[in-house]
Amino acid sequence: MSWTPGTTAGWIRTGAGLIATLSLVSLPVEFTVRLTEYPVVAPPLVVTFLTIGSCLLLVWSGLGLRRLEAQRISSERPTLGT
Numbered sequence: 001m002s003w004t005p006g007t008t009a010g011w012i013r014t015g016a017g018l019i020a021t022l023s024l025v026s027l028p029v030e031f032t033v034r035l036t037e038y039p040v041v042a043p044p045l046v047v048t049f050l051t052i053g054s055c056l057l058l059v060w061s062g063l064g065l066r067r068l069e070a071q072r073i074s075s076e077r078p079t080l081g082t
Contacts (some may be wrong), residue, residue, distance in 0.1 A: 018059065022052050 008058075026048050 026052055
């Protein structure tokens with residue numbers, strides 16, 4: 001797999017889209033449930049950032065492992081007769 005400027009730009013756009021999606025999904029939303037005595041509130045901001053960070057680490061480590069596997073497979077040359 002060869003890395004070109006277009007490929008890098010695509011990865012940057014994908015990463016930015018993923019970050020934007022995660023930030024929109026994790027926006028704190030406060031609402032009250034009328035059946036309970038206390039309102040249900042969003043978690044603190046630190047918890048939100050930790051959740052986003054852990055999700056990004058999982059995604060990026062998976063992408064890195066896929067890239068390493070692709071490099072390993074492309075470097076192996078089949079030999080004749082085996």
